Amino acid sequence: MKPIRYLFFFGFLLFANFIIAQTGTVRGIILDANNQPIDAVNIKTSVGTGTQTNKNGFFKIVVPANENVTLTMTHIAHKRIQFTVKLKNGEDYEIFPIMSTTTEQIDIVVIESGKRKAVEGIQTVSAETVRLIPGANPGVENLLMSFPGINNNNELSTQYSVRGGNYDENLVYVNEIEVYRPFLIRSGQQEGLSFVNTDLVQNVDFSAGGFQAKFGDKLSSVLDITYKRPVRFGGRVNLSLLGGSASIETSSKDSKFSTISGIRFRDNSLLVNSKQTETNFRPRFVDFQTYVTYKFSDKFHLNFLGNVAFNDYDYEPLTRQTNFGTLQDPIALLVFYEGQEEDRYRTYFGALKANYFLNDDVTLKFIASAYHTTEQEHFDIFAQYRLGEVNTNIGDQDLGNVEFSEGIGSQLNHGRNDLDALIFNVEHKGTYEIEGDDNQIDWGIKYTHEDIRDRLIEWEVIDSAGFSIRPPLPQFSNNQPYDAFEGPLEPFQSVRARNNTQIDRVSGFAQWSKQSMLGEHEIYTNIGVRAHSWTINGDGIESKTQAVVSPRAQFAIKPNWKQDMLFRLSGGFYHQPPFYRELRGFDGVVNPNVKAQQSIHVVLGNDYSFKLWDRPFKLTSEAYYKNLSDVNAYTLENVRIRYRADNVAKAYAYGFDMRLNGEFVPGTESWVSFGYLKTEENINNRGYISRPTDQRLKFAVLFQDYMRKIPNLKLYLNLTYNTGLPGGSPSYADPYLFQSKLPDYKRADVGFSYVLVDKDKQFDSGWLSAFKELNVGFEIFNVFDVQNSITNTWVRDVYTKRQFGIPNFLTGRVFNVKMGMRF
Known part of the structure; x- marks a missing residue:
């Protein structure tokens, strides 16, 4: 109840x-x-x-x-x-x-305040642009994918990696309140909805590295979202074949309270049905959010952020045929399935934030939040497969079918994973402005308690030509299928663990900012430090306490030149104390001795603002280098991250990002992005190999246009090209032996929208007078129907014992219609 x-x-x-x-x-x-x-x-x-x-x-x-x-x-x-x-x-x-x-x-x-964010290395995106840009997962994260240095080759997921980091290395705040995501998610199609409700968003700020000490302890990025504070009654409704959303803004006459609330429903069936696996798929993703503000007085404001999410994922695969290889030597994997997967994710989040304006110079903030998630992943899926040559004779009745089998077998996957996590936060922040805004001191202290109860039961049995394949471990050495192995049946993979883990954290920061003049040039300086101490306890765990200190600094100068230039230099030490998932190794056991991963950042940036065709443009460039130590190496399976939990690696990442944005078409904002990245890791001093997020080149275009003769017909184009990610390795395999790359990721999403009502086109009478905005649209996802892949499925050839990496393809071309309205 x-x-x-x-x-x-x-x-x-x-x-x-x-x-x-x-x-x-x-x-x-x-x-x-x-x-x-x-x-x-x-x-x-x-x-x-x-x-x-x-x-x-x-x-x-x-x-x-x-x-x-x-x-x-x-x-x-x-x-x-x-x-x-x-x-x-x-x-x-x-x-x-x-x-x-x-x-x-x-x-x-x-x-302007935008200039202050520019000197801090923060990129700002308008909320309206976020709502308009097409994508299989529309919203803030979809828009971030068009930024340089930000990658995610899975349109079913809202997770993203930044400059060589993984999905767990990104901070997300909503109105200065840190938010979380579920733990057990292993597939993009399980994710459902991002926490951020686009209908409620007012401002979007993003930093890809070198951020200030006031932000938390993660290695890669900060996404800082601000929700609206309404001034009048209003509402918004969005409908499409993928689901819908509705939001309402309320107001009272005494100017004391405001609320903005939204409910969303998501159904990914349309996208999943475009994949090569035939399934019975019943996803139900629903969430409700509200943000409430109560103004007790001019000095004291109280805010509440609440979220409830129910994600149900029922999956029953039937058949799959994946064709790969070359035109001369085509190969196909044909799979017949039995069984199903039932996943349930329930998350509840609530936070109170109090702002007290002591005087014109001092602002005090108090934040308390609680996050509770209960997650269930239960599956029993039996797969029988044939791997063989494909009939390519045009005109044959069996064209495209598997004619000669090179490998046959079966696979049984079983899982009973349950997790219950409760996280409490209590935090104080303050700001003191000295002599106006030339000097500013910020400070904060935070206490966090994490209580995680986890049951992990997973095993996999693989059979090939009638022989149960043992894992490649010394105690299971055998020469199957050539020689019979006499012994009990053993799973190829088996993980069984029960963990009851508590983590107590105390963290804090202090920083000083100053804006001044150096001759005729404007300069901005920020110096700060963070500290973090954490203690791990639990059943069967020896208590362990560790601490880290992270100094950081920023310097920016705006020369008094004819050209509008801004130069930035930022960096410091960035630590990521382990969260629960980083403590849990491949065997499911929690290791309390895992250290905080450390990264030394150096970021050099430049903003060049100019006019082209008498319209404003801005070229933003950043070069960066990261030196990582005490690295907790991991494997990436779709969006599931599995850590080694041993800190035996070191790594580096460097690259260059560039984004040109402006009014390519009068009255609209568009941009072109380019990014270069190289990131490698050295595990146990065996030499450097590509990290799972090593994606060298990225090109992206986000373009908005309208027809000159029909200005109410809008065009939105979202193009992405990424070079391939590492293809991963089979279970128990040595990653140093599997360093192949997946094919390049190429995707184009386009949307057309016809505006019936907007701020420039209002009606005083008739049924359209009830709307402040009304538009209908048509979208095409993956316009060119490119077969992009996210991971490989590894299948053994019964004759040569060779393992084939079968690509797991993502969604094909999908058509969507939508309607948006605001009252």
């Missing part, structure tokens, strides 16, 4: 009639003609608020967002200044007005 109570609770929040006013901040220093600060300048706004500059000429004033607000600055000895701003919610404008004693007023210098 607990899930029902949660649903009623969140349903009540959904229909609550709440509001809070959206605001932006204008701040700066008022100077005279000699660049000296002016004290006691009166600043008034057209909405009735006001303030004064202090002795340093500094002021800060909060104004309503999303509306024109006029600011008037007056001083008894200087001429009046008046100007108008229109800020987005949470936007921060810096201005440096110069007051004159003459009738001629000198221009005001305005610095």
